Amino acid sequence: MLSYPFMQNAFLVGTLIAIVSGFIGVFVVARHMSFLSHTLSEIGFAGASFGLFMGWSPLVGMLIFTILSATTIGELGMEEGRSESLISAVSAVAIGLGIAFLALSQKNASAATSILFGSIFSISHENIIQVVILAVIVLVVGLVCYRPLRHFAFDYNTAIFSLKHIVWIEVLFLILMAMTVAISSQIVGSLLIFILITLPASAAMRWGRTVWQMIGLAILFGIVGVWSALILSYWTNVPVSFYIAIIEAGIYFVSLINKDE
Amino acid sequence: MTVLTGTDVGIKFGQRWLYRHVNFELRNQRVLAVIGDNGVGKTTLIRAILEKQKLTEGQLNWTNQKPVVRYVPQERPDAQDFPLRISEFVSLSFDQGWQPWQTKAEKAQIAHILEDTNLVKLANRRIDRASGGERQRAYLAQALLVNPGVLILDEATANLDNVAKYELMDVVRHYRDHHQLSIIMISHDLEIIQEYADDYLLLKPDGSEFGEVKDLDVTQLEVGNQDHA
Structure with a gap:
């Protein structure tokens, strides 16, 4: 199985994405932004189809769209009260745009499916290099800014008084999140972004007692899910996204049962 | 002065x-x-x-x-959402610098402040399961960790109930008496x-x-x- 180059690529990219999503996911869930991350992935869908329409790689279009909208959100400031309806409106527009660009680009249905549900087995060499570079950037920046990000995500009420450049931290965080969304959707697709960013982190945050424990568990859950899904998908020919979804949701449901001290 | x-x-x-x-x-x-x-x-x-x-x-x-001014706000919804250890919650105040790990000096500082706020025995307790008084002391420890003026x-x-509120204020007063606060x-x-x-x-x-x-x-x-x- 591992002698096929497409399987080696899938394992390499999948593992890297599981690490990045687990790391950023913990902060996303702690800061109560999982809904926003989902919206970003819908914006990413619009970006990816725009990329196809322009003849670029979908990942490039996705990055441009998600980063632009993440920084706009940062500029607007996340006002809690109205953000939910705002986010719904934005995601409606994004999906509409995505469908429009897809139709205009005159690609076949498989292009749409791979954006929406992921296509890790057919990932191109160029794409792999892009994903690796982006993942390394996110991880390095995330590690260097670990301390402010941790306070920002886990105790926002004091972080706004304690961190001098809170707006910059917020924008930086949204950009990291946008990049994570863009690379994660290479595996699970933009529709299923919850699977790798939100679910492993949410489960990890019911067991972890320190932020590092939570990050470690989230990465572990992510990797377990991705690896088993790749193997199962190889044997059964059912899409990887399906297995990852089932495994990550399963881990999360088990974590709900856990009520120990 | x-x-x-x-x-x-x-x-x-x-x-x-x-x-x-x-x-x-x-x-x-x-x-x-x-x-x-x-x-x-x-x-x-x-x-x-x-x-x-x-x-x-x-x-x-x-x-x-x-x-250095530290503010302990009234509303702390985040502290009830996650099962962080009290010692980890207190350490959130270390939000400057680039090291993703805690230095030896910082660990000592955390141990010290937990002692000052009577939290040593509760250091590994979950913040979301702590009582109101314990949680307020954890907020206090988090604010005092960076040695504010x-x-x-x-x-x-x-x-807080009558016992817990005097306990908390005694901790505040005792700390004030021994620091430039x-x-x-x-x-x-x-x-x-x-x-x-x-x-x-x-x-x-x-x-x-x-x-x-x-x-x-x-x-x-x-x-x-x-x-x-």
Whole structure:
């Protein structure tokens, strides 16, 4: 199985994405932004189809769209009260745009499916290099800014008084999140972004007692899910996204049962 | 020695003045209680001290260089959402620098502050399962971890029972006595104010008062403040 180059690529990219999503996911869930991350992935869908329409790689279009909208959100400031309806409106527009660009680009249905549900087995060499570079950037920046990000995500009420450049931290965080969304959707697709960013982190945050424990568990859950899904998908020919979804949701449901001290 | 002086402070929201001509001093190693009816703008004044709110008129002056100011807000929804250990929650204050790990000195500092706030035995307890008093002490420890010159407590004792609130304030007082720390506390609790505060600032829309707590005319307050005492 591992002698096929497409399987080696899938394992390499999948593992890297599981690490990045687990790391950023913990902060996303702690800061109560999982809904926003989902919206970003819908914006990413619009970006990816725009990329196809322009003849670029979908990942490039996705990055441009998600980063632009993440920084706009940062500029607007996340006002809690109205953000939910705002986010719904934005995601409606994004999906509409995505469908429009897809139709205009005159690609076949498989292009749409791979954006929406992921296509890790057919990932191109160029794409792999892009994903690796982006993942390394996110991880390095995330590690260097670990301390402010941790306070920002886990105790926002004091972080706004304690961190001098809170707006910059917020924008930086949204950009990291946008990049994570863009690379994660290479595996699970933009529709299923919850699977790798939100679910492993949410489960990890019911067991972890320190932020590092939570990050470690989230990465572990992510990797377990991705690896088993790749193997199962190889044997059964059912899409990887399906297995990852089932495994990550399963881990999360088990974590709900856990009520120990 | 005076740490912070408020001169002729006035804050206006839209067309309405919250208050004008407020004068007060925060003195070194003393506790200043900010009191007044609900909605008079106590937290707004605190936000001004924290530079999150502009004064419409008047000035706030730090006598020397501005010290490290730490604020313990009343609302802390995040602390009830995640099962972080109390020691980890306290350490969130270490938010400067690039190292993703804690240094030896920082670990020692955490151990020290847990001891000062009677949290040593609870260090591994989950913050979301801690009692109200334990949680307030954890908030306090988190604020004190970076060795601030000024600590601002916003209704810290409001939801605590009689034992827990004295326990908390004893910790605050003991820490203040051993460090260069001045404290501003917003409170509605007259017993606590009379026991622990040195000075008071009574905010009113017309004519605020500043003075020593021993000169505070309690009778005028008790009538107005019965509901939230």
